[in-house]
Every structure is written in C-alpha cells, then in structure tokens.
Amino acid sequence: MKYGEGSIQDIDYLYSTARLRSLERGLLSHDRMDRMCDAKNLEDAVKVLAECGYDDTVPVNPGQVDELLAEARNELFKLVESIAPDLDIVDVFKVKYDYHNVKTFLKGEHGGENYQALFIPCGRVPVEVLCENLRENSYKDFSSSLRRAAEEAKEVLGRTNDPQLADFVLDNACYKEMLALAQQTNSKFLVGYVKLLIDSANLRAVVRSRRMGKDADFLRLCLIPDGTISPAALISEMNPDAFEALYNSSPLAAAGVTGAAVLRGEARLTSVDLKCDDALTEYLKKAKYVAFGEQPLIAFLVAKENEFTAVRTIMAGRFAGLSPDMIKERLRDSYV
Numbered sequence: 001m002k003y004g005e006g007s008i009q010d011i012d013y014l015y016s017t018a019r020l021r022s023l024e025r026g027l028l029s030h031d032r033m034d035r036m037c038d039a040k041n042l043e044d045a046v047k048v049l050a051e052c053g054y055d056d057t058v059p060v061n062p063g064q065v066d067e068l069l070a071e072a073r074n075e076l077f078k079l080v081e082s083i084a085p086d087l088d089i090v091d092v093f094k095v096k097y098d099y100h101n102v103k104t105f106l107k108g109e110h111g112g113e114n115y116q117a118l119f120i121p122c123g124r125v126p127v128e129v130l131c132e133n134l135r136e137n138s139y140k141d142f143s144s145s146l147r148r149a150a151e152e153a154k155e156v157l158g159r160t161n162d163p164q165l166a167d168f169v170l171d172n173a174c175y176k177e178m179l180a181l182a183q184q185t186n187s188k189f190l191v192g193y194v195k196l197l198i199d200s201a202n203l204r205a206v207v208r209s210r211r212m213g214k215d216a217d218f219l220r221l222c223l224i225p226d227g228t229i230s231p232a233a234l235i236s237e238m239n240p241d242a243f244e245a246l247y248n249s250s251p252l253a254a255a256g257v258t259g260a261a262v263l264r265g266e267a268r269l270t271s272v273d274l275k276c277d278d279a280l281t282e283y284l285k286k287a288k289y290v291a292f293g294e295q296p297l298i299a300f301l302v303a304k305e306n307e308f309t310a311v312r313t314i315m316a317g318r319f320a321g322l323s324p325d326m327i328k329e330r331l332r333d334s335y336v
Contacts, residue, residue, distance in 0.1 A: 018292075027336045033334065034324075070120070092181045102153065125146075199250065208269060270330075
C-alpha cells in the first residue's frame with residue numbers, strides 16, 4: 001500500500017511514533033558508547049548495554065556477541081512489524097538481507113566453505129527456503145529482481161570464478177530493488193534515504209577504485225545507477241578538486257572533501273566510510289522534528305541497525321585489546 005494514498009496517512013503513525021519516541025531513550029548514545037569504551041572491564045561495558053535493553057550476560061568471545069546481536073536484530077524487526085501501519089516500508093530494509101544471504105550461499109558453495117554461520121535470518125525469504133530455492137534453481141519464493149540477480153550472479157561466478165564480480169551483480173540489483181520498493185511506498189523521506197545510500201556507496205567505490213588504480217571499465221561494473229550523482233560523472237577522469245566539487249551541494253559534501261583528501265594521499269580510506277555514515281545519520285535526524293509519520297519509524301529502524309554495528313565494533317575492539325581512543329576513532333555518529 002502506498003504511503004500517503006488510500007488508508008495510510010500521517011495520523012496512522014500516532015501510536016508507532018509515540019512508542020518509538022519512548023524507545024529512543026534506550027538507544028546507544030555517544031555518552032554510552034564512550035562509557036563502554038572506557039569501562040575498566042568487559043563486565044562494566046555490558047552493564048551499559050543492559051541500560052539499552054540488551055541481555056546482561058557477559059560474552060566470552062566475538063561469536064557470542066554476534067549471537068546477541070542476531071537476536072536483537074530479530075526482535076527489532078518483530079517490533080517494527082508489529083507497530084508499522086505500512087509493512088512495505090519495513091520490507092525496504094529487509095531486502096538487503098536476502099541479497100546478503102544469496103551472496104553467502106553462492107560463495108560458500110563455490111568455495112566449498114562452511115558458511116552457515118554467516119546467514120542473517122532477517123530477510124523476506126527464510127534462510128532455509130532461500131537455500132532450497134538456490135539449490136533447486138527454482139527461485140519460486142524470490143522476488144523477480146532477486147531471481148534475476150541470483151541467476152546472473154551464479155552464472156558470472158561459474159564463468160569467471162570471481163566472487164567480486166558476482167557481488168557487483170547482487171549489490172546493483174539490491175539497491176535497485178530497494179529504491180523501487182521505496183518509490184512504491186510513496187514516502188519521499190524513504191526515497192531520499194535510499195538515494196543517499198546509493199550516492200554513499202558510489203562515493204566509497206570511486207575512492208577505493210581510484211586508489212587501487214582501477215580503470216573506467218571496473219567502475220562501470222561496481223557503480224550503481226539511480227542516485228543523485230550519475231555513474232557517468234563519477235567514471236570520467238577528474239582530479240581531486242573536481243571530485244570534491246561534485247558533492248559541494250550534496251549531503252555528502254564532507255565525505256566528498258574527505259574523499260578528495262584520500263585521492264591526494266592526505267587521509268585514510270576508512271575516514272571516507274565514517275563521513276558517509278555520518279551523512280546518512282544526519283539525514284535521518286530530520287525525523288526528530290516530525291510529530292508523527294513514517295519518518296520516525298524509518299529513522300529508528302536504521303538507528304538500531306547502526307547501534308548493532310557500534311556494539312560489534314566496541315566489543316571487538318575490547319576483545320582485541322585496543323585502547324579506548326582507538327575504538328572511539330572507529331565509531332560513527334549516533335542518532336541520539
């Protein structure tokens with residue numbers, strides 16, 4: 001059902017917005033992230049997580065952290081599906097897990113590796129059903145876009161023996177389907193977010209590819225259409241100043257400046273990821289000024305997924321014995 005048409009209106013989000021505003025107080029804020037990093041031991045770090053509604057069991061290895069976050073992700077989708085007036089909006093965020101799981105299956109089967117632990121069971125297609133479809137080449141439970149991409153990726157992988165080329169096929173199709181689903185909801189906020197995701201993915205890809213000395217043909221394979229900055233503009237040869245200018249009036253302006261610095265050899269590649277992620281979070285913060293509507297639900301869903309990434313980063317850093325400052329350098333902006 002399209003948002004803003006028929007029976008779905010802003011007022012239908014009164015309950016979900018009120019519920020989420022209450023839950024936002026439990027999100028992992030900057031202060032809480034700092035406290036986790038600075039905690040004298042793992043037990044104290046987990047106490048901070050418990051303030052955010054997580055289990056207070058102290059993990060003994062990164063695998064247990066992943067299990068904790070997998071359960072939290074499942075609970076997140078159960079929550080938003082229980083309060084969202086329009087489930088099509090939620091599907092936009094479940095799509096990426098379908099494509100991730102197809103990638104996991106194809107590369108695992110191709111390489112003969114044990115890949116079962118790498119699945120993320122939050123997509124539209126249950127993992128066991130997805131695997132059965134892929135083994136039988138039936139694809140009866142896939143969307144048409146996922147089916148076409150899976151067939152093409154499998155063919156590319158078999159022909160070239162290059163998992164990266166198969167990933168390009170699936171990544172391109174994933175963003176394209178996300179955008180199509182977002183457009184069907186008729187939510188301008190959601191469409192804007194997905195387009196910013198595409199622009200962000202392309203900016204990162206260009207900077208990495210040019211640093212690696214890749215040519216225009218490589219960029220044509222990995223860049224995604226339908227963002228606000230065309231792949232053609234990004235493929236053309238340009239100096240760092242011209243690259244920076246492309247993003248001057250974009251929400252990714254700071255990321256463009258950082259990307260240009262990386263191309264000059266003046267900054268690290270990881271700094272581009274940080275600036276892109278911060279731009280996405282800044283976009284989502286617009287939802288804080290919406291009294292009720294689909295925007296707070298979208299922002300909360302993404303904020304929680306970003307929180308899972310932050311928790312994994314902090315806990316992995318602590319297990320690795322990194323200093324608090326080193327861990328903090330790897331953290332993104334927080335929604336709260």
